[in-house]
Amino acid sequence: MSRSMVWRLIVKDLYLYRGIVVLATVVGLASLVIGVDRQEGWNIGAILFVTSLVALGIFIGMYGILRERQERSLLFVLSLPISPTQYAAAKIVSALASFLAPWLTILLTTLVLLRMDDGLGRAPQILAMMGFFLADFCVLLALFMATASEKWAVAGILLTNMSVSVYFMMVNSLPGIADYLGGAFPVWTPTVLTVIATEAAVSIISIALAFYLPSRKKDFI
Amino acid sequence: MSSAAVRFDRVGKSYKYFQLTDLSFELVPGQIMGFVGPNGAGKSTTLRILMGLVQQDQGEVTLLGQPMPRQQALAKRDVGYVSEDMRLYSQMTLAWHMHFVASIYPGWDAQYANLLLKRFNLRPAQTIKSLSHGERSKATLLLALARRPKLLVLDEPTTGLDPVARHEILTELMDVLTDENRSILFSSHNTKDVEQISDVITFIDRGTVIDSSDKEVFLERWCRMRLEFPLGRDLPALPGAIDTAVSGRTAVLTTNAFTPELAAAYEHAGAHVQDVQRMTLEEIFVATVMHSRKERGQ
Amino acid sequence: MPCILCITNMHSNLIISQADRRPMYLQLMEQIRRRVAVGDWQPGHELPSIRALAAETQVSVITIKRAYLELERAGVIVTRQGKGSFIADTVDLGASLKREELVEHLVAAARIADDLQMDRGEVLDQLGEALDQLTKETP
Numbered sequence: 001m002s003r004s005m006v007w008r009l010i011v012k013d014l015y016l017y018r019g020i021v022v023l024a025t026v027v028g029l030a031s032l033v034i035g036v037d038r039q040e041g042w043n044i045g046a047i048l049f050v051t052s053l054v055a056l057g058i059f060i061g062m063y064g065i066l067r068e069r070q071e072r073s074l075l076f077v078l079s080l081p082i083s084p085t086q087y088a089a090a091k092i093v094s095a096l097a098s099f100l101a102p103w104l105t106i107l108l109t110t111l112v113l114l115r116m117d118d119g120l121g122r123a124p125q126i127l128a129m130m131g132f133f134l135a136d137f138c139v140l141l142a143l144f145m146a147t148a149s150e151k152w153a154v155a156g157i158l159l160t161n162m163s164v165s166v167y168f169m170m171v172n173s174l175p176g177i178a179d180y181l182g183g184a185f186p187v188w189t190p191t192v193l194t195v196i197a198t199e200a201a202v203s204i205i206s207i208a209l210a211f212y213l214p215s216r217k218k219d220f221i
Numbered sequence: 222m223s224s225a226a227v228r229f230d231r232v233g234k235s236y237k238y239f240q241l242t243d244l245s246f247e248l249v250p251g252q253i254m255g256f257v258g259p260n261g262a263g264k265s266t267t268l269r270i271l272m273g274l275v276q277q278d279q280g281e282v283t284l285l286g287q288p289m290p291r292q293q294a295l296a297k298r299d300v301g302y303v304s305e306d307m308r309l310y311s312q313m314t315l316a317w318h319m320h321f322v323a324s325i326y327p328g329w330d331a332q333y334a335n336l337l338l339k340r341f342n343l344r345p346a347q348t349i350k351s352l353s354h355g356e357r358s359k360a361t362l363l364l365a366l367a368r369r370p371k372l373l374v375l376d377e378p379t380t381g382l383d384p385v386a387r388h389e390i391l392t393e394l395m396d397v398l399t400d401e402n403r404s405i406l407f408s409s410h411n412t413k414d415v416e417q418i419s420d421v422i423t424f425i426d427r428g429t430v431i432d433s434s435d436k437e438v439f440l441e442r443w444c445r446m447r448l449e450f451p452l453g454r455d456l457p458a459l460p461g462a463i464d465t466a467v468s469g470r471t472a473v474l475t476t477n478a479f480t481p482e483l484a485a486a487y488e489h490a491g492a493h494v495q496d497v498q499r500m501t502l503e504e505i506f507v508a509t510v511m512h513s514r515k516e517r518g519q
Numbered sequence: 520m521p522c523i524l525c526i527t528n529m530h531s532n533l534i535i536s537q538a539d540r541r542p543m544y545l546q547l548m549e550q551i552r553r554r555v556a557v558g559d560w561q562p563g564h565e566l567p568s569i570r571a572l573a574a575e576t577q578v579s580v581i582t583i584k585r586a587y588l589e590l591e592r593a594g595v596i597v598t599r600q601g602k603g604s605f606i607a608d609t610v611d612l613g614a615s616l617k618r619e620e621l622v623e624h625l626v627a628a629a630r631i632a633d634d635l636q637m638d639r640g641e642v643l644d645q646l647g648e649a650l651d652q653l654t655k656e657t658p
Contacts, residue, residue, distance in 0.1 A: 005294070005325065008324065008325060012321065016310065016312075016313075072306050072307055072308040073307075073308050073309060073310050075274070075304055075306065075307040075308070076307050076308065076309055076310075076361070078272070078273075078274055079272065079297065079300075079301075079302035079303075079304075079307070079365075080297065080325060081293075081294050081295070081296075081297040081298040081325070082293075082294050082297070083273065083290070083293050083294045084273070084274070086294065218275070218276040219274075219275045219276065220274050220275065221269055221274045221275060251580075252580070252581075253579060253580075391577055392574075392577060395573060395574045395577050396574050398570060398573060398574065398580060399570045399571060399573075399574050400570075401570060413537070417537070417543075417577065417578060417579070418577060418578065418579050419579055420579045420580055420581040421581075435581055436579060436581055436582070437544065437581055437582060437585050440542060441542075495634070499540070499542065
């Protein structure tokens with residue numbers, strides 16, 4: 001019963017998040033349409049796109065995880081035949097799934113569009129940027145799982161917002177990334193590979209922490 | 222030994238400003254236990270420890286024979302927990318919740334669920350946020366009752382409810398007990414409810430159990446005796462006297478060990494028993510708490 | 520006597536009043552005795568099971584158990600293991616119950632008289648008056 005309980009909780013969460021997931025995907029894809037058309041349009045598109053992904057991350061964290069705690073619907077769920085650790089696991093998986101669905105959709109669509117446009121030179125930059133969002137989300141997720149404090153959650157979200165600007169100002173325009181945007185083929189410089197590897201590592205470590213930290217808690221309420 | 226529905230064995234839990242100490246009690250299957258205590262006594266904490274939401278620092282907790290919190294997923298299959306601060310998903314309907322719970326528990330009784338909907342006057346198509354406080358309480362309880370769990374753990378089930386809702390809920394709770402294998406543990410500071418339906422009553426104050434007994438024993442053993450004794454003589458000091466209020470030749474003695482023999486003993490000692498008054502559970506509770514605090518030097 | 524917080528049950532019509540300060544088990548016992556005295560429940564009549572009655576009157580099982588126990592002790596009912604509880608086959612049950620009731624009332628009256636510090640003569644006079652009143656009332 002327990003494995004299916006976790007599955008049931010995941011399905012329940014995905015059902016509850018369905019609205020925002022669809023919305024974020026639609027906005028993300030719409031931003032691509034605006035962006036791919038013209039060079040200038042890419043900026044508006046980029047903003048919409050960034051906003052939708054960040055908003056998605058925040059929404060799932062705030063509403064999915066924190067609000068369930070605050071609203072005490074947590075107590076209802078924990079009265080079901082599960083342990084707090086299983087609950088945490090279900091929360092992490094459903095949050096990840098809700099984020100990855102639009103994330104993957106947008107990433108793959110972008111790559112396909114770039115290929116059609118003979119612009120795969122942008123691929124490494126896109127990948128690095130998407131990887132950044134993924135890492136960002138994973139860190140936020142770990143934070144939300146580790147603490148019930150609203151203050152820390154808000155702090156985390158603010159830091160996330162700031163880090164987005166930092167990324168675009170500094171990393172996105174690094175020579176190793178920004179210099180090879182033209183052309184039909186991707187160029188994998190050491191810079192861009194390092195960036196992507198770092199993002200992957202941060203993501204994996206964060207998810208691991210997200211699973212590990214709740215099991216250390218003695219009080220789930 | 223493992224036949225108890227609930228067992229707390231010297232459980233302790235420390236928070237910054239509050240602790241549970243040496244908390245021990247047992248619920249026998251087929252009984253209703255009323256858990257009575259002032260606000261902040263530790264009732265909710267105790268029930269949360271029981272449900273595995275909080276882990277104890279010391280002592281052992283057994284729920285339907287399973288050690289807690291280790292085996293909580295297993296134990297909770299047969300337990301319905303409803304807490305006063307528990308909320309359902311406000312945007313979802315009652316029907317969605319019923320479907321969700323029914324899909325988890327094989328014991329869900331759809332017929333009984335529909336009967337409860339009628340009795341509680343709830344409409345399944347309504348969203349939770351459109352329900353009043355009383356309706357929300359009844360809805361949450363319905364979700365627990367319709368599964369016919371072996372044990373019901375209720376934290377303040379009738380608090381804040383109007384008399385009609387209270388009556389509806391008590392009716393269903395008493396109905397549960399027609400099955401002698403099912404038990405109920407409920408916490409309340411509504412002593413009227415506890416006095417009416419409990420088989421066993423446990424008093425808790427400032428983090429520890431101060432008394433636990435059959436309800437009838439409580440009601441029988443506690444009373445106020447009006448004694449009249451001649452001037453110049455002292456009231457005989459017999460065991461069980463909790464509180465004595467003397468005025469002139471009359472004393473009102475509160476005792477928790479009343480028997481006809483005790484009354485006779487007072488008569489023998491020269492104190493004429495004018496009147497023996499039973500106490501309500503509320504009066505007993507307050508007297509117990511005050512006495513316990515005095516004894517503990519608080 | 521109006522009973523504001525009564526809990527009536529449909530099946531056996533036993534009422535436990537919250538407003539009545541007497542112990543619940545005693546109320547129950549009295550109700551059952553009355554049923555027998557009046558003849559509603561004949562010897563051999565089966566009482567509801569303890570748990571069923573508890574659910575009907577919304578009173579704890581332990582209280583019902585106690586009432587049944589005391590009634591059995593008083594010889595009003597008999598409990599057969601595994602079968603249930605039944606009104607005892609005692610002859611003239613009604614009368615002996617009524618006599619018990621009379622004694623209870625007299626004891627209570629004696630206590631009050633004692634409080635008022637009435638002497639025996641005064642008490643007996645009072646009782647005589649009450650009997651006279653009754654003769655006047657009944658045609």
